[in-house]
Amino acid sequence: xxxxxxxxxxxxxxxxxxxxxxxxxxxxxxxxxxxxxxxxxxxxxxxxxxxxxxxxxxxxxxxxxxxxxxxxxxxxxxxxxxxxxxxxxxxxxxxxxxxxxxxxxxxxxxxxxxxxxxxxxxxxxxxxxxxxxxxxxxxxxxxxxxxxxxxxxxxxxxxxxxxxxxxxxxxx
Amino acid sequence: xxxxxxxxxxxxxxxxxxxxxxxxxxxxxxxxxxxxxxxxxxxxxxxxxxxxxxxxxxxxxxxxxxxxxxxxxxxxxxxxxxxxxxxxxxxxxxxxxxxxxxxxxxxxxxxxxxxxxxxxxxxxxxxxxxxxxxxxxxxxxxxxxxxxxxxxxxxxxxxxxxxxxxxxxxxxxxxxxxxxxxxxxxxxxxxxxxxxxxxxxxxxxxxxxxxxxxxxxxxxxxxxxxxxxxxxxxxxxxxxxxxxxxxxxxxxxxxxxxxxxxxxxxxxxxxxxxxxxxxxxxxxxxxxxxxxxxxxxxxxxxxxxxxxxxxxxxxxxxxxxxxxxxxxxxxxxxxxxxxxxxxxxxxxxxxxxxxxxxxxxxxxxxxxxxxxxxxxxxxxxxxxxxxxxxxxxxxxxxxxxxxxxxxxxxxxxxxxxxxxxxxxxxxxxxxxxxxxxxxxxxxxxxxxxxxxxxxxxxxxxxxxxxxxxxxxxxxxxxxxxxxxxxxxxxxxxxxxxx
Numbered sequence: 001x002x003x004x005x006x007x008x009x010x011x012x013x014x015x016x017x018x019x020x021x022x023x024x025x026x027x028x029x030x031x032x033x034x035x036x037x038x039x040x041x042x043x044x045x046x047x048x049x050x051x052x053x054x055x056x057x058x059x060x061x062x063x064x065x066x067x068x069x070x071x072x073x074x075x076x077x078x079x080x081x082x083x084x085x086x087x088x089x090x091x092x093x094x095x096x097x098x099x100x101x102x103x104x105x106x107x108x109x110x111x112x113x114x115x116x117x118x119x120x121x122x123x124x125x126x127x128x129x130x131x132x133x134x135x136x137x138x139x140x141x142x143x144x145x146x147x148x149x150x151x152x153x154x155x156x157x158x159x160x161x162x163x164x165x166x167x168x169x170x171x172x
Numbered sequence: 173x174x175x176x177x178x179x180x181x182x183x184x185x186x187x188x189x190x191x192x193x194x195x196x197x198x199x200x201x202x203x204x205x206x207x208x209x210x211x212x213x214x215x216x217x218x219x220x221x222x223x224x225x226x227x228x229x230x231x232x233x234x235x236x237x238x239x240x241x242x243x244x245x246x247x248x249x250x251x252x253x254x255x256x257x258x259x260x261x262x263x264x265x266x267x268x269x270x271x272x273x274x275x276x277x278x279x280x281x282x283x284x285x286x287x288x289x290x291x292x293x294x295x296x297x298x299x300x301x302x303x304x305x306x307x308x309x310x311x312x313x314x315x316x317x318x319x320x321x322x323x324x325x326x327x328x329x330x331x332x333x334x335x336x337x338x339x340x341x342x343x344x345x346x347x348x349x350x351x352x353x354x355x356x357x358x359x360x361x362x363x364x365x366x367x368x369x370x371x372x373x374x375x376x377x378x379x380x381x382x383x384x385x386x387x388x389x390x391x392x393x394x395x396x397x398x399x400x401x402x403x404x405x406x407x408x409x410x411x412x413x414x415x416x417x418x419x420x421x422x423x424x425x426x427x428x429x430x431x432x433x434x435x436x437x438x439x440x441x442x443x444x445x446x447x448x449x450x451x452x453x454x455x456x457x458x459x460x461x462x463x464x465x466x467x468x469x470x471x472x473x474x475x476x477x478x479x480x481x482x483x484x485x486x487x488x489x490x491x492x493x494x495x496x497x498x499x500x501x502x503x504x505x506x507x508x509x510x511x512x513x514x515x516x517x518x519x520x521x522x523x524x525x526x527x528x529x530x531x532x533x534x535x536x537x538x539x540x541x542x543x544x545x546x547x548x549x550x551x552x553x554x555x556x557x558x559x560x561x562x563x564x565x566x567x568x569x570x571x572x573x574x575x576x577x578x579x580x581x582x583x584x585x586x587x588x589x590x591x592x593x594x595x596x597x598x599x600x601x602x603x604x605x606x607x608x609x610x611x612x613x614x615x616x617x618x619x620x621x622x623x624x625x626x627x628x629x630x631x632x633x634x635x636x637x638x639x640x641x642x643x644x645x646x647x648x649x650x651x652x653x654x655x656x657x658x659x660x661x662x663x664x665x666x667x668x669x670x
Contacts (some may be wrong), residue, residue, distance in 0.1 A: 114387070123359070123380035147182075147240035150302045151295060154189055155311045158288045161196065164320035165281045166333075 014058055023056035034109075038089045042080045049073040099125030178239035181246055184226035185294055187660060191222030192287035198279025210277035216269045216635070223290070227258045231660075234625050236667060238266025242300045242368050244371065248507065248665030250298035252384060252514040253434035257293040259646070260426040260521045261286055262399075266639035267529050269421035274537070274631050275417075277322070282322060286423060289315035290653055293431035302351045302367040302392075305435050309347070312431055313340050313399070316424045320416035327543055332415030339384045339408045339552055340398065343461060355386030355444075356383055370441040379448040386450070389443045396439065399432035402483075403465040410476075413484035414543075420482060424529030425487045426521040433494055435570045438511060440498060445505045458499040466492030466604040474611050479544050482611060483524070486570060489608055490520055496594070496601055497585040504592035507665040514586035515657055519650050520578025523569035526643030530563040533631045553620035556630055560619050562644045570645045571612040572605050577651040584654075 006103040007112045010016060026046030056065035130136075141149050179186070195215050218227070236247040265286055272279045292311025299305035317340060322331025351367065358375040359365025375381065398405040413421045444454035469489030476482035494516055501509040532661075534552065535544040553560040569576035582605065589598045650657055 007575070039293075117382070117387060118386045121384045142575070144241050145303070147243035148307055151304065151307045151311070154291055155307060155314065156289060157193075158285065158292075158311055158315045158318075161281055161284060161288070162314060165318055166321060166324065 017054065021051045021058070024048075025051040025055065039081065040140055042084060044078060045080070046073050046077050049077070056132070059132070060129035062126045062131050063134045063137045065132075176378050176477065178244075178565060180371075181237045181239040181500075182298075183245075184229050184258075184309055187229070187295070187377065188287050189291045190224050191218055192291070194218055195280055195284045195287065199278070201381070204550075205581060212269060212273070214282075215279050215283050216265060219287055220637075223262045224263075225260050225597075227255055227262075230254050230258070231526065232456060233474070233664065238300060238509050241395045242370070243302040243304045244295070244298050245369075246298055248661070248668040249434055249510060249514075250294075251299035251664045252661055253437075253512075253517070254272055254294045255466065256514065256521055257290055257427045258517065259294075260423060260430065260525060260550055261290040263522075263525045263529075263639050264419050264427070266635045266642070267422060267525065267532055270631060270633035270636035270639070271417060271419045272386035273530055273633065273635075277323065277417075284314045285319055289319070289423075290427065293427055293507040294551045296431040296519050297434035299369075299435060299438060301369060302334050302354065302372075303440075309395075309399070309435065310344060310608075312428060313344065316420070318427055319420035319423065320412055321338065321503075322420060323417045323542075326415075326417035329417060332412040332651075334411045335408050336416075343395045343398035343405065344393045349608070350388040350391025350393075350395065353384055354392070355580050356384030357388060361385075367558065369438060370494050373442045373446045376443050377446040381447070381451065389439075393436070393438060396432050396436045397461065399628075400429050400436070401488050401493075402446070402461055402491050402495055403468045403488065406469070406488045406491075408434075408486055409479045410484040414478060414480045415536060416531040418480070418528050421483075424527045425483070425524050426517075427527065429487065429491060429494075430502065430521060433498070436498060437501065437513065440502050441505070451502060454541045455499050455503040455592075456593075458495060458502060459594060460514065460538070462492050462495035462499055463490075463575055463597055465489070465495060466601055470607040470611075472523040474607065477545050477547070479546050479549070479615070480528075482546070483527055486608065487524065488613075489604065490524075490570075493582060493585055493601060493603070494520075496589050496597055496609065498593040499597070500585075500589040500594060503594065504588075506591075507662075507668050509588040509592070510668070511658060511661040511665060512588045514661060515577075515650075515654065516581035516585050517658065519569065519581045522579055522643045522646035522650065523566045523576070526566040526647060528634060529640045529643060530559060530566070533559055533636060537629075546615060549615065550589045550622035559630065562640045564616050564620065565644050565647055567612040569651070571609040573609070575648070575651050577647050580651055580654040584658075 025048050030043050031044035032041045035044060039144040053065045056068060195218055198215060230251045232248060233251050238245050268282055270323055272282055289312050292308045295304055295308030317333055317337040320336050321329055323329035354366055355365050358372055361375040361380050401409040466489050469485050473482050473485035493511055497513040504598055531544055536542055549609055569578035572578045572582045587597050
């Protein structure tokens, strides 16, 4: 019994927190997909995102965890909910039931296959804690990943120009 | 200093990006009454000059240079495909100058988006790791989604942008998920997770990668196959091609495809080519996709009555021929195969943009009906002989008839596939292109053999004429002198693949 606890990481407090966070993340993700109302789905997504932040914390990536809560669970979800309310989406808006059942079968099959492959290929491995302080992330961003960091600004410029082009009152 | 050296290596990227910013600034400072739509010659000039400068730098490039800790690799693939996307953007801007003036649309934002999209395409062609590949892919795609919806007053244009965006976002999400799986699998095999192609090649080489790593490869492949409109990821193509403004359609048909193929070549070189024991499965999967793509594309193109939809399916078919080249490359990794693929895409860029340029000249100007049925081309050969002759050149080239670039491109790709021992696939490809010849030649028949009382109006613009001349010149010139291109390709590809 104690060997099982040691193997699965349940002999430490972190282990218990990991399983709690992972379980809530999976349940939240499932409820996001299964909710009939888009608004409830979006709210469940917040739960899932916050518990993924817990997993980041356990890995030592404190900065990424904070960003996950602030940016994803905060800013981006506000945007999601804003759009859902703006479009006034009701339950099952616009999806034909025939397609829905096909999608369910395909989705469940894919999920089962992925779960099987992930469990068989990564079991027994041990995740390494990372140095996740702001300083470490900053050094990486402006060192190893400098090009990506700068290239993203081009991407954001495209997004800004695009928003103006599509939203401008009169384009003549 | 090291940083300066890196900046020198990526000069083609930032020259074009800065030109985009300059074009935007010139647009806002264009006059007191806001952006003036029809005074865009200086905008066109700035855009074209930047592209020419970037092309000049790439032509003079020698050897393999990496920059920013390996994020960017300027080598043979980067140079050849980079030049192809620059050529595509160059001609697309000329066509757009004619189109936007004719339709009274604002020019500055359009050119800026084309330039920024080109930056993304070059990033994709020069990616040294999956992160750069993904950012390049997104920069390119995001700009093209907007270009597809640029004609906001037209419902079909809106529909095209929305469809392309939603499907494209899904494809990108799948590719990103695949990259995460590859990252994890590389870490499991080699001890340190990495997104760099060099590290991926080392990890995938000895054949220790588990199924999850190959699922990742398949997902990334699917994401890129969406961009090149390979069957079964082609569903969006006809609607988006038809609805988007014609210069945008031309740009997405050539630039997006060439850039995605560049990324695909780098990706398969890192994962499939180096993998022991899995290569045959990989070749077979790509080959099957290639065959389905060319057969479905050609058969569906025959039934189209709208010329833009026909060209959409034709571009699907051409993606199939090029994919056959990619399969040949995985089976028999030689720089010559990449040479053939890049030659094909270069010729394809010229002839496809030319065909869309002619569509642009004749399509209906009314906002509610922006279409051009094939039947409306009847008799054009008698009235507008020069433009019709250009379309004849492009159609013959697309059909693969000598002495055009289309013929030598097919010849190069098919013989590379024969060299790799994929005889069955080549036979199917030749049969499929025979079907293709039917619908390309039908256009020529309609233009010359039916009714000479043509009432069609034609867009008159020197930019359009220049663009068509450039396309026709490239289509015939690269076709007559394939050696000059191949010698250049050989020089830049020297040493590629070690």
